[in-house]
Amino acid sequence: MSGVGGADARDAVLRVEDVRAAALRAAGHPVLVVVDVQRDFADPELLAGWGVDDAGLAAVDAAITRCDELVSAARRLDVPVVWVELAYDPARPWRASAWLQTGDPDSPTDSFPCVAGSAGADWWRLDPAPGEARVRKRFYSGFADTSLAAVLEELQAGWLVVAGLTTECCVQATATDAVQHDLPVVVARDATAAYSVALHDAALASLALNVADVRGSSEIEALWSPA
Template sequence: MAELREARFAQLTDGTRRPALVVVDVQRDFGDPELLGAYGLSDAAVAALDAAVGRIGELVDTARAIGVPVVWVELGSDPSRPWKSSAWLREGDYNAPMSAAEPCIVGTPGAEWYRMQPADGELRVVKRGYSGFLGTSLDAELHAAGYGWLTIVGLTSECCVDATAQDAMQLDWPVVIPRDATAAYDLAVNEAALVQLELNVAVISDVDEVVGLWARAVRAGAGAAA
């Protein structure tokens, strides 16, 4: 297994594939404990969430410092376009109007980024559902920018991170997910999500290892261009 892991990483860092960091849904409605009371998080889950958001912020800063592009994927719930299947699943009414409690309603404080902000010029993609690829320009824009593999981080591991990583993999993107840069509202759910992602979707890593991979890829890319 160690040999397979290194073979995967060797292809990502050989200078032919440019890495990008994809940050998913680190918005106040998903990350700010003051807005998460309805989810019933334990103290341990709140601490894990806080730690993950901190690590994501560190990755964003490091990516910018070493020249890895940062891509922002955010939920924008639009009351004029209610997500009918979600209303059916949550409330049992397919035709229900969008509830005021829906997360990340466009223009509300809950939709704001939490403890981090996109910089000028960084790609931002607004999604309607779980996956950053479904019904958006994300795949086309990543290809147009010349990226070759993705580090996906954000909230939450079993939902929007999972859906975005699943679609990325099925669209032929190699995906690496640092386990310390994602979280769920239940520790066991998070662990189960990471197991499933590792089985079928991504290489599970950690922030320190990912930074090392980025550095190798950037150095190799600079050498190939020289």
């Protein structure tokens, strides 16, 4: 009996995914939002120095490859790509983050990643093309204190695909805020990663429950393709 119930549940999920896919095709223009695939978050030498294990390094590497493929598909199918990047300014310290990490909101943030203008803030194995929008951010979410909402409005975005790093942090924060801007969101399962595979899987489960439709890159390309 449990096997029958499991099959029924899977069929129900597939039916909901089909309904969602049809609604997305009718929702208007898709936009791909790429989040934080930057050297300080992606360079395997740096990550290994932080203690990221081999499984985590492999997951990040695979996600970046998929992200690059998704960007290529978006360009081929005339889906706009928006690049959301951390550009930390030490002159405007993020006191809440300093407090969380050290207990002192006024502690130095010299070691904060992706300082604006540094090599650590460069895109890693991906490059924005001329004319593609780039949005600099200070916080986890691409929407917080940025121009992203205005950029998406100008592009007449009807729904978003979010990809990049890391699943449980800036990807989740950006996807959550997109929904709170009333934009349907698809998160690319295989074009996102965390430094722990278990953490990535848990973040996707949370996103699927509350925020986004979670799909693989091939499914996303199918949604972008003309019917």
